[in-house]
Amino acid sequence: MPRLILSRLMATIPVVAIVALFIFLMLRLSPGDPAIIMAGDNATPAELAAIRAQLGLDQPLILSFLRWAGQVLQGDLGMSLFAHIPVTELIGQRLEPTLMLTLCATLFSVTVAVPLGVVAGIHQGKLIDRAVMVMVVLGFSLPVFLIGYGLVRELSIQAGIFPVQGYVSLFEDPLRSLHHLVLPTVTVGLAYASLVARMTRSSIIEVMKQDYIRTARAKGLRPRVVLGIHALKNASPPIITTIGAGVAVLLGGVVVTESVFAIPGLGRLTVDVVLRRDYPVIQGLLLLFSGLYFLVNLVVDILYVMVDPRVRT
Amino acid sequence: MSPVLSRLARTLQLSAIAALLGVTAVHAQLHDKKTLTAVLEADVRVLDPSFTTVYITRTFGFMVYDTLFSQAEDGSVKPQMLESFDVSPDKMVYKFVLRDGLRFHDGSKVTSADVVASLQRWGQKDALGKALTAATKSLVATDEKTIVLTLGKPYGQVLQTLGKPSAMVPFIMPARLAKTPLSEQVPEIIGSGPFVFKRSEWKPGSQMTFERFKDYVPRKEAADFLAGGKVAKVDRVIWKVIPDANTAISALQAGEVDYVQYPSFDMLKLLQKDPSVQLVSAKGAGMFMGHFRLNHLEKPFDDPAIRRVVNMAVDSSKFMAALGVPPEFAVENCLAYFSCGGTYESNAGSELVAPRTVAAAKAALAKTRYKGEKITILQGTDIEAPRVSGEVLAQTLREVGFNVDLQSMDWGSVVSKRAAKTGWHLFSVHNAGYDMANPLTNLYIGNNCADYPGWSCDERMTKKLAEFRETADLAKQKELAADIQKLAYETTPSVVWGQFAQPAALSKELKGMINSSIPVFWNVSK
Numbered sequence: 001m002p003r004l005i006l007s008r009l010m011a012t013i014p015v016v017a018i019v020a021l022f023i024f025l026m027l028r029l030s031p032g033d034p035a036i037i038m039a040g041d042n043a044t045p046a047e048l049a050a051i052r053a054q055l056g057l058d059q060p061l062i063l064s065f066l067r068w069a070g071q072v073l074q075g076d077l078g079m080s081l082f083a084h085i086p087v088t089e090l091i092g093q094r095l096e097p098t099l100m101l102t103l104c105a106t107l108f109s110v111t112v113a114v115p116l117g118v119v120a121g122i123h124q125g126k127l128i129d130r131a132v133m134v135m136v137v138l139g140f141s142l143p144v145f146l147i148g149y150g151l152v153r154e155l156s157i158q159a160g161i162f163p164v165q166g167y168v169s170l171f172e173d174p175l176r177s178l179h180h181l182v183l184p185t186v187t188v189g190l191a192y193a194s195l196v197a198r199m200t201r202s203s204i205i206e207v208m209k210q211d212y213i214r215t216a217r218a219k220g221l222r223p224r225v226v227l228g229i230h231a232l233k234n235a236s237p238p239i240i241t242t243i244g245a246g247v248a249v250l251l252g253g254v255v256v257t258e259s260v261f262a263i264p265g266l267g268r269l270t271v272d273v274v275l276r277r278d279y280p281v282i283q284g285l286l287l288l289f290s291g292l293y294f295l296v297n298l299v300v301d302i303l304y305v306m307v308d309p310r311v312r313t
Numbered sequence: 314m315s316p317v318l319s320r321l322a323r324t325l326q327l328s329a330i331a332a333l334l335g336v337t338a339v340h341a342q343l344h345d346k347k348t349l350t351a352v353l354e355a356d357v358r359v360l361d362p363s364f365t366t367v368y369i370t371r372t373f374g375f376m377v378y379d380t381l382f383s384q385a386e387d388g389s390v391k392p393q394m395l396e397s398f399d400v401s402p403d404k405m406v407y408k409f410v411l412r413d414g415l416r417f418h419d420g421s422k423v424t425s426a427d428v429v430a431s432l433q434r435w436g437q438k439d440a441l442g443k444a445l446t447a448a449t450k451s452l453v454a455t456d457e458k459t460i461v462l463t464l465g466k467p468y469g470q471v472l473q474t475l476g477k478p479s480a481m482v483p484f485i486m487p488a489r490l491a492k493t494p495l496s497e498q499v500p501e502i503i504g505s506g507p508f509v510f511k512r513s514e515w516k517p518g519s520q521m522t523f524e525r526f527k528d529y530v531p532r533k534e535a536a537d538f539l540a541g542g543k544v545a546k547v548d549r550v551i552w553k554v555i556p557d558a559n560t561a562i563s564a565l566q567a568g569e570v571d572y573v574q575y576p577s578f579d580m581l582k583l584l585q586k587d588p589s590v591q592l593v594s595a596k597g598a599g600m601f602m603g604h605f606r607l608n609h610l611e612k613p614f615d616d617p618a619i620r621r622v623v624n625m626a627v628d629s630s631k632f633m634a635a636l637g638v639p640p641e642f643a644v645e646n647c648l649a650y651f652s653c654g655g656t657y658e659s660n661a662g663s664e665l666v667a668p669r670t671v672a673a674a675k676a677a678l679a680k681t682r683y684k685g686e687k688i689t690i691l692q693g694t695d696i697e698a699p700r701v702s703g704e705v706l707a708q709t710l711r712e713v714g715f716n717v718d719l720q721s722m723d724w725g726s727v728v729s730k731r732a733a734k735t736g737w738h739l740f741s742v743h744n745a746g747y748d749m750a751n752p753l754t755n756l757y758i759g760n761n762c763a764d765y766p767g768w769s770c771d772e773r774m775t776k777k778l779a780e781f782r783e784t785a786d787l788a789k790q791k792e793l794a795a796d797i798q799k800l801a802y803e804t805t806p807s808v809v810w811g812q813f814a815q816p817a818a819l820s821k822e823l824k825g826m827i828n829s830s831i832p833v834f835w836n837v838s839k
Contacts, residue, residue, distance in 0.1 A: 031722070033729045038359055040366030040480065041728075041744075041756060042440055045764055050496035082358040083517040084498070093516055152563050164564040165555055167519075262555040262564075264519035272518050275695060275723055276358060 001305065008301065012294050016287070020072065023286045024065050032277040033057075034081050055081055057279075068283065077287070078280035080273075087284040091266070097167045098265035100177070101257070102250040104185040109193035110243060116193075117200025117239075122227065124205050132197065139194030148187040148260035155183065165262035188257040192246045199242040203235035210234070236307050244300035251292045346839045347548040349823070351572035352561040353832060356518050356554045360510075361498035363435045363491075366480040368745060375539065375833050376523050376550070377418075378484030378504035381409060381428065382476030383539040386829075388598070388656055390476035391540040393532065394423070394485060394505070396458075400471075404785055407462040407471055414530040417487055418509045419501075425454035430491035432475075432483055437495055439481035440760075441474045441753055444782055469785035470753070477754070478539055478831060479747035507531070507543040507835045508550060523550040523834075536836040538829055546825070546838040565590060565818055571839065572819045574832055577697065578637035584818050591823075594642055594816035595830040597654025598750040603632065603702055603743045603810040606757055606767045610734045614688075618681045620805035623739070624666040626674035626713045627706070629811040635705045636698060636813070644812040650758060650798045653812055655750035656787075657794035662802030674713045688715045691731060691740040693724035698743040702810050706741065731766040745830060746812065752781055752797045757807035769806035 035051040036043065043051075052058045059067075071078055077087035120132035156164045162183050168176040207213065208231055216226045255267035266285065273281040353372065359365045362374030383393040392398060394415060399408040415423035429452055436446035450465035462471070475483055484506075490499045502510045508523035515521045531542035553570060555561040558577040564570045566587065576584060584590050594600075605623065613619050633643045644653045651657035667673075688710060692703030707719040720737075722730070727740055749755045761778060762770040774797060781793040801807075819826055825836045 031726045036728045042366045054496040259557045
């Protein structure tokens, strides 16, 4: 296991370096100028030039890149051009809402989807299977914003049970935090749950046809043991992959959900900073996302090894 | 029940308990009468109001800072931080005396030295400020409360300039901060206005908080737009960033926020029927003006006859309909460059582009030297008005016979691309009427012959603008504004595509909200 982790970590270094270079060049070569956005409509060319110089945007590309890369190696992602606070602090402010939403959505999806998928899989072709599949198709097909607005209309405006928008930190008030997260979790979790339920169902159907399941049944094991010990464990690798990919997507920024519920998370931050060309923050965010993707993949690989001994060889 | 289902049921039970407990907290928040929560047009990205002309920064400035003069609803300029002021008979010397008891948020006294330093900083950045600075011989603090402005050459709009309502506003800040280099933003936000900015509670992109300034001494007069007594009647004002218009309105309907600056036009009918919500909208120069800015350096728009065809093709009712502006919030067929309802409103020169129809424009285009050159429109898609008006214009110009290339991008890219002298012909934008209502601050006329995207330049207009700047006589100013507008219709620095208000939606619980397109939160209570 340690060798696996080490080899994955080593493989990450060139990937992150290439990602960093690509991000930097892509940003600086695309149109847009933070000085113009900052100064407003009536700024003169001389004023803009002074702002660019003050922000260090007048430096040659290669010098700027080397300076930034040097900072990153020391753990410093620079300062936000607009908010004038360190990028790490700005990202830190936005990390908690996205992490909480991701965690809640993942828990919700797995809690709902895995049992539903298992039930559908073992009752393939029956009424319950069809009902689950209808729900899955609906969950996939309904746009996230429609689910969000619908929930807000019924449960917030009409019933007054949940807040319409906003985020409260878990460290500030845990109950209010969870209360604010219910609707966003369900909104973003439905599509994700549909994906996991579908994958679970397919895996269970596949596994239940295997010889060792028939053998287990023939040995007289109870159905719960057959399902829990033999079927689920062998069906889990593709389910873990799906959950892992979903977590990575959620961490990458659930922009629509964050916008609909006005959650100040990483997704909204990404859109904001791209629109205003806040280069240090965009660069920091993209580096963070690539790191998170790597981390999620590593966790998935480790789980694979844990549930499937064949992968170790 | 299987273990899995039992666990699921337990999770649902816990969520329900959490939800019910949370409801209590939400209700407590909703009934807080001393906190006003508002959703404004955008997040405040730049805090220094003498650094940018961005409107949200100007609005932020009015919360925190104060001004020597302020504009009343009727357009007149009234003293704000001043006890008194004197003007010499030849209108070349102005003496201003500060009110007693004025303090900055850091506890220090507001002195005449602070005023001089603030005006000097602002006078190097703002268009009107630069004009006043150019006409100024000296600006000195003669004692702790007195400032004397001596002009070196006639300048007819001293009070209007010092009381201008829109960006950049001559806000007063401590001298130590006003001395910050122009290329940098002030490091601290310390004003002497009715609210204190709580920097420690600022979450960029999420919310900012203001607290009532306990030492603020308001004027005795009643609040009148930006003039009069700025009495803060709530203890805290929170500006929440809710980028999604539907969510902002849902939050208003649920009582989570008290004020939404710009509900989208398609929601207005719904809101008009909601008994818990009131709509307020500005009139006259407080409305928005939609403009197409033309690039005079890019062929074939170097030809004034071809530029006039664009003006002729623009029927504002078509643009208002596409944007979904209800008729009561638009000015029908406004032909005034300096805003309908503004001090300098006139129709002078509009006959040059009459009738404004596609057929007339088509006929006029046939008489020009246009040979099918590509006309590039830069369309900002992340702001509703430029996006919709850009689409309508593209279609209209195609009907007229232009070969149109509509390039869609975010507003940041439009601003960046338009800085190049070639590669584009026009872009759409909407500006505050307060900015456009004066020939000197109208971006496209006031920047005549300046290095400003579009690069329109007419020597006759330069002369008329100089005359306008120098005269203090209102009748003469109106006459000159009409002459300038005639030149604008002839040379087409821009095309007005409509004048409209974007009403604010607010809770019926709010009392005393000042009806203005610049949201200010003094005089208002819950």
